Structure formats: C-alpha cells, structure tokens
Amino acid sequence: MSVEAAPVCYRHTDRESHIRCQRCERPICPDCMKSAAVGFQCPECVREGQRSVRQGRPLNFGPSGPVVTYALIGINLAVWALILIAPSVAHLLSLHLADYCSSQGYPRLGFDSAGCAAYGGTFAPGVWHGGPWELITSAFTHQQAWHIATNMISLWMIGPLVEQALGRWRYLVAYLVCGLGGSLLVVAAGPQVGYTLGASGAIFGLLGILVVLFIRRGLPLQQLGSVLALNLVLTFALHNVVSWQGHIGGLLTGLAIGALYAYTPLGRRRRILQR
Incomplete structure (x- = not known):
C-alpha cells in the first residue's frame, strides 16, 4: 500500500502544510498565511487583491476642514x-x-x-x-x-x-x-x-x-x-x-x-x- 506524501508549502517546499489559500488553493505554511475576510490567503493573492481594489483617500481636508x-x-x-x-x-x-x-x-x-x-x-x-x-x-x-x-x-x-x-x-x-x-x-x-x-x-x-x-x-x-x-x-x-x-x-x-x-x-x- 502506497502512502500519499503530505502537502508542502508552495513557497517553502521543506515545510509540511495542511492549510490552503482560500483564493488559489495552494498549500501555505504559517509564515505565508495572510488573514483575509474568509480564512487565509497566500502573499501573492493578497497583493493581487490589493492592486484590484481602488483605495480611497483618507479624509484630509487640510486646516480649513469640509x-x-x-x-x-x-x-x-x-x-x-x-x-x-x-x-x-x-x-x-x-x-x-x-x-x-x-x-x-x-x-x-x-x-x-x-x-x-x-x-x-x-x-x-x-x-x-x-x-x-x-x-x-x-x-x-x-x-x-x-x-x-x-x-x-x-x-x-x-x-x-x-x-x-x-x-x-x-x-x-x-x-x-x-x-x-x-x-x-x-x-x-x-x-x-x-x-x-x-x-x-x-x-x-x-x-x-x-x-x-x-x-x-x-x-x-x-x-x-x-x-x-x-x-x-x-x-x-x-x-x-x-x-x-x-x-x-x-x-x-x-x-x-x-x-x-x-x-x-x-x-x-x-x-x-x-x-
């Protein structure tokens, strides 16, 4: 009987990982786990999501206000x-x-x-x-x-x-x-x-x-x-x-x-x- 190898982190292949990115489903180790709205994502998916969302400017009206x-x-x-x-x-x-x-x-x-x-x-x-x-x-x-x-x-x-x-x-x-x-x-x-x-x-x-x-x-x-x-x-x-x-x-x-x-x-x- 063959034993299936444990999944490893896609970025750190020497680390066993049983957690997958919620977006791309690749295995990620604790160092690569980034908290998301639901579960965890890998660093690449987090960066891609940040690029796709237009960031609003903070409310900064200067000294005169609104x-x-x-x-x-x-x-x-x-x-x-x-x-x-x-x-x-x-x-x-x-x-x-x-x-x-x-x-x-x-x-x-x-x-x-x-x-x-x-x-x-x-x-x-x-x-x-x-x-x-x-x-x-x-x-x-x-x-x-x-x-x-x-x-x-x-x-x-x-x-x-x-x-x-x-x-x-x-x-x-x-x-x-x-x-x-x-x-x-x-x-x-x-x-x-x-x-x-x-x-x-x-x-x-x-x-x-x-x-x-x-x-x-x-x-x-x-x-x-x-x-x-x-x-x-x-x-x-x-x-x-x-x-x-x-x-x-x-x-x-x-x-x-x-x-x-x-x-x-x-x-x-x-x-x-x-x-």
Whole structure:
C-alpha cells in the first residue's frame, strides 16, 4: 500500500502544510498565511487583491476642514433663524405647486396676490406661476426644530464624505442638483395643495452618491446600506407627514450623479468631470 506524501508549502517546499489559500488553493505554511475576510490567503493573492481594489483617500481636508458642508449647514441655520423672526418667510421660500395664501396661520386657497393682501395674508406664487426659485430655496427651508436638527446632523455626518470624494465645487453642485431633483419629482407627482420644504431630498441624494462610490471602490455597504434602508422605510411609513417624492427624487438624482462621476469612461469627458 502506497502512502500519499503530505502537502508542502508552495513557497517553502521543506515545510509540511495542511492549510490552503482560500483564493488559489495552494498549500501555505504559517509564515505565508495572510488573514483575509474568509480564512487565509497566500502573499501573492493578497497583493493581487490589493492592486484590484481602488483605495480611497483618507479624509484630509487640510486646516480649513469640509468648508462647503459647514457653509451649507450655516445657510440652513440662518434661514431657519430668519423664519423664527419672520414666519412668513417660510411660505416665500417653500415649494408650492399652486398659488398659496397664508393668513393668520391658516392657508386660504383661491386667492391671488391682491386678494391675499386684502386678507392681510402672505402670498406665495406657485412654482410655475412666478416662483421658480422655490425649486432650490425649499431645500434650505425648515420650520420645526426637530426637522432642521435631524437634517443638519445627517448633513454633518454624510456631507464630508461626499465633499472629500468629489471635491468642493463638484460637491456643492451635486448638493444643489440633488435638491432640485427632489423638487422636480414633487412637482411631477406631489400633492397640488400645500407646500413642501426641507433639505431631506438633497441629503438623500448625497446618500445615493455614496452608495455608487462605495460600489465602484469595492467598499463594504453594510452600514451605509442599513442607513439608506432605514430612511426609505421611514419615508414610506411616514408618507402622510413627509414628502416621499422629494426623498426619492433626491435619491435617484444622487444615484445618477454618482454613476456619471464614477463610471464615465476614461478620456476627455472623465477629465472634465473630475477636474
């Protein structure tokens, strides 16, 4: 009866080995065992894996920090403070699909600007009736303290990651475009009565950008995916009090921006996007 020889390390043939690389299945000795996500790999497979994964840069903003994120938070807080002083400002900046008259804290429908003024109210034109600025300004408008607190905490946590990945000016443009995308879906599918406001659409857009960048760079999605899934569940569970159209519109816009930035083929268009 013949006895099969014990396997030996492929790099050290004088060493018996009963452990195999999880990637190439070659025998490896303890000196060649490199810890991997599952089991152990040989040094060559570890180096090959490191070359195939694009490494993200550390968050290093220099002495000034993520200034665009700080500026966006500051603008939102300044607008909120102005609304506390003059509540009627909220109606001028919020997104209205139809002309809106607010008098003594109550909405009054069917009034033009003259009729609203006669009632002593504040008139806000519909977005297509002379108020196109509302598509953007609504993303900087909050009324309740809990609303601006949750949005600004989210922006403070997510914004620096996107600002580092895209660069300051591209990040600023992406934030505004995501807010615009949320507003456009509100216009297309939102209620015809009332108004919407808040930075949630833009923040959902930043989440969408991060999801695409994580996928492109081979980074784990467990935590980010859990955050996004939780926010989507809350969006639809609370659809009577939040604008799901704004959230989904911002998210879809962010996914599109992330894909455009991350997957544009190398060449002139890529250089323009990443300049």
